[in-house]
Amino acid sequence: MTLHWVDKVAVEDEGEGDAVVCVHGLGGSSNSFTALMPALAGQRVLRLDLPGSARSSAVSGVLSIARFAECVRTVCARLGITRAHLVGHSMGTIVCQHLAVETPKLVRCLALFGPLISPAEAARAAIRTRAGKARSEGPSGMQDIAQTLMNGATSADSRRRHPAVAAFVRESLMRQDPDGYARSCEALADAPAAAVEEIRAPVLLVTGDEDTVAPPQAVRAxxxxxxxxxxxRTVVLNRCGHWTPIERPDECARELRDFLASVRS
Incomplete structure (x- = not known):
């Protein structure tokens, strides 16, 4: 694996073959997709830490979905990728949708976990409140945010039977830079909906039956x-919340592997 720095953005580059670009969600990182790597064997996989997140928190300025999409395009251009499968989680699925609409020649297919077109109005307000808490309270605020989201965004089964899931979600959030996380929250709160009716690439949608961010009825719509x-293809995983690749890694890897095989065939 090679670690690149593209305009202060960390990019993990691993393997050879067809290009796959992974775009994480709010509070995530390249590690949001670690459990899916076995399904991507034999391909070249790029995993970004988006501007403002994880190792890329030093990136300054206002963040937005448009800036995230431009970041992905820049990374692909710098690393010689002209066509790729896009794999997204949560906020990352919004970025992937915009890329598929705005740069269709780049996108071979979309595999979207915990997908949403844009947040509901009530969710936008809550995300802005969360941004304020992260910015004003710093690390202690991030700990409260991590605990709240771990309880609210993972399934009861995951919390009870898979304590490593809770540990991963808490660690992913608690390790975020508070200001970078706040700016990422604001990007999501202001996220515009892509014109998804214009997407022509094949799409995989995977959500959990207990996902309150991307509930099954919204994903079916x-x-x-x-x-x-x-x-x-739409898949609803049982006893699963919003962190689908972390809560149900084997099922997600199987769905991703089968989907990419169907696209290549």
């Missing part, structure tokens, strides 16, 4: 709006 794509 999203699938209907993607009717112009080359094909949409």
């Amino acid at each position: 999203m699938a209907e709006r993607l009717g112009g794509s080359a094909g949409v």
Whole structure:
């Protein structure tokens, strides 16, 4: 594996073959996709820490979905990638949708975990409040945020039977730079919806039956709006919350592997 720095953005570059670009969600990092790496064997996988997140927290300025999408385009251009499978989680799925609409020649397919087109109005307000808490309270605020999201965004089964899931979610959030996280929150709170009806690439949508961010009914409605794509597969995982690749890694890896095989065939 090679670690690149592209305009202060950390990019892990591993393997050879068809390009896969992984885009994490709010409070995530390249490690959000570690459990899916076995499903991506035989391919070249790029995993970014988005501007403002994890190792890329030193990036300054206002963050936005448009800036995240431009970051992905820049990384691909610098590293010689002209066409890629995009794998996203949560906020990262919004970024992937915008890329598929704005730069369709780059996108071979979309595999979206915990997908949403844009946050609901109530969620936008809550995310802005969270940004204020992170900025004003610093690390102690991030600890409170981590505990709240671990309890609210993972399933009861994950918390009870898989303590490593809770540990991962808490660690991912608690290790975020408070200001970078606050700016990322503001980017999500202001996220515009992509014109998903224009997406032509094949799409995989995976959510959990206990996902309150991307509930099954909303994901099914999203699938209907993607009717112009080359094909949409929707999967709802049992006893799973919003951190799908972490809570149900084996199922997510299987769905991803099968989906990419269908795209290549």
